[in-house]
Amino acid sequence: MERGPRDPLVETGVPTSDWEAAFEAVPRHLFLPEVMWPATEEGHITVSRADDPDGWWRWANADVPIVTQWDDGRHTGSAPGALATSSSSMPTAVLLMFDELSVFDGAKVLEIGTGTGWCAALLSARLGEANVVSVELDETVADTARKALNVAGRHPKIVTGDGLLGWPEGAPYDRVLVTVGVHEVPRAWIEQTRPGGVIVMPWGTRYSGQNAIVRLAVADDGTAGGRFSRATRFMHVRSQRLEWPEFDDYLPGEGWPADTRRSVTGLSAAQIVDESDYAASDFAISLLLPDCVRTFARSPQGLQTMWLFGLTDRSWATVYFDEDDSSQVYQGGPRSLWDEVETAHRWWVERGRPGHEEFGLTVTADGRQEVWLGEPSAPVPCVASAVR
Numbered sequence: 124m125e126r127g128p129r130d131p132l133v134e135t136g137v138p139t140s141d142w143e144a145a146f147e148a149v150p151r152h153l154f155l156p157e158v159m160w161p162a163t164e165e166g167h168i169t170v171s172r173a174d175d176p177d178g179w180w181r182w183a184n185a186d187v188p189i190v191t192q193w194d195d196g197r198h199t200g201s202a203p204g205a206l207a208t209s210s211s212s213m214p215t216a217v218l219l220m221f222d223e224l225s226v227f228d229g230a231k232v233l234e235i236g237t238g239t240g241w242c243a244a245l246l247s248a249r250l251g252e253a254n255v256v257s258v259e260l261d262e263t264v265a266d267t268a269r270k271a272l273n274v275a276g277r278h279p280k281i282v283t284g285d286g287l288l289g290w291p292e293g294a295p296y297d298r299v300l301v302t303v304g305v306h307e308v309p310r311a312w313i314e315q316t317r318p319g320g321v322i323v324m325p326w327g328t329r330y331s332g333q334n335a336i337v338r339l340a341v342a343d344d345g346t347a348g349g350r351f352s353r354a355t356r357f358m359h360v361r362s363q364r365l366e367w368p369e370f371d372d373y374l375p376g377e378g379w380p381a382d383t384r385r386s387v388t389g390l391s392a393a394q395i396v397d398e399s400d401y402a403a404s405d406f407a408i409s410l411l412l413p414d415c416v417r418t419f420a421r422s423p424q425g426l427q428t429m430w431l432f433g434l435t436d437r438s439w440a441t442v443y444f445d446e447d448d449s450s451q452v453y454q455g456g457p458r459s460l461w462d463e464v465e466t467a468h469r470w471w472v473e474r475g476r477p478g479h480e481e482f483g484l485t486v487t488a489d490g491r492q493e494v495w496l497g498e499p500s501a502p503v504p505c506v507a508s509a510v511r
């Protein structure tokens with residue numbers, strides 16, 4: 124039984140713009156496996172088409188990301204695995220990225236991260252399959268996508284390989300759509316895009332695992348730059364995944380290390396991340412502290428504890444949040460990471476609490492990444508040097 128190929132977009136009321144016909148022509152469910160793991164408020168759940176056909180259709184038509192591979196394919200069984208490594212992106216996220224891409228008839232597009240093949244099929248429906256190339260690192264994922272594309276009657280070029288290298292054979296491209304998160308923009312994408320062309324991708328520092336969609340316009344001089352639009356959360360390219368710090372490397376032995384510095388803070392967890400988990404304050408802090416990671420421990424009452432770990436040295440910090448403006452702070456190592464977060468937060472407040480869309484990114488001709496606020500001539504400072 125076929126049920127409502129456009130339901131995810133219709134239900135959310137997101138305007139479907141000039142992509143409407145493509146979304147109608149290419150139903151998402153053709154690209155979903157028999158067993159899949161949609162994201163819910165409580166985490167990922169297993170949905171099997173054989174065991175629960177109604178549930179499968181409901182989730183296939185829902186506006187949620189659906190994991191289709193765990194642990195680079197080493198996962199077995201039907202329970203969710205440890206790390207989501209391939210997925211069908213959330214339909215509204217796909218549409219918003221397509222809108223950012225601002226394609227025109229006949230535009231030649233390179234997609235990085237084929238995944239299920241659904242985006243490549245949508246691009247093919249909109250632009251013609253001869254204009255679409257998509258690169259997927261994982262051989263099994265790429266093969267599965269090719270099969271689904273065949274069933275859907277679409278035949279874009281699917282390349283198995285490292286998308287960080289682009290696909291020079293098909294260059295130059297008018298548009299590059301990246302459906303997997305990056306910390307560093309590879310020069311190859313810029314070099315393979317026509318001057319005046321556009322690259323859209325989820326980009327973020329290692330601080331939070333979050334990213335924001337950025338739209339880079341490629342200039343004649345080999346630079347690329349543009350603004351962020353909104354927060355998102357995409358899995359990262361395989362080689363830029365975060366190696367999560369080992370707690371014992373930072374705090375060896377029992378109890379607090381001898382150099383632990385204690386203080387209190389009036390800054391609350393809600394001022395940093397708010398309920399959405401996609402707060403502009405958190406994004407701003409991530410830009411000022413690109414060389415550290417943060418994590419939160421939550422309780423049913425909300426955020427309880429925040430941890431920060433330096434990525435370039437063994438600095439660490441933790442905050443036990445309480446209700447009365449006097450949360451306990453413990454910090455150790457050469458840097459005082461919590462002090463840096465406070466400085467970064469103050470910097471953001473003093474600039475009028477700018478949203479994601481006020482920040483931008485430039486990639487220089489020699490590959491350096493410069494984040495800015497308002498305009499390219501106003502770089503966002505790295506906070507570490509200011510507070511040491």
Ligand SMILES: C[S@@+](CC[C@H](N)C(=O)[O-])C[C@H]1O[C@@H](n2cnc3c(N)ncnc32)[C@H](O)[C@@H]1O
Nearest residue numbers: 209211236238239242260285286302303360361
């Ligand atoms: C979120 S999924 C893409 C979703 C896809 N656009 C769709 O419509 O289903 C991200 C994909 O990027 C792939 N990937 C990760 N690192 C990559 C790399 N270096 N080059 C190409 N693909 C990569 C993953 O294997 C995964 O399939």
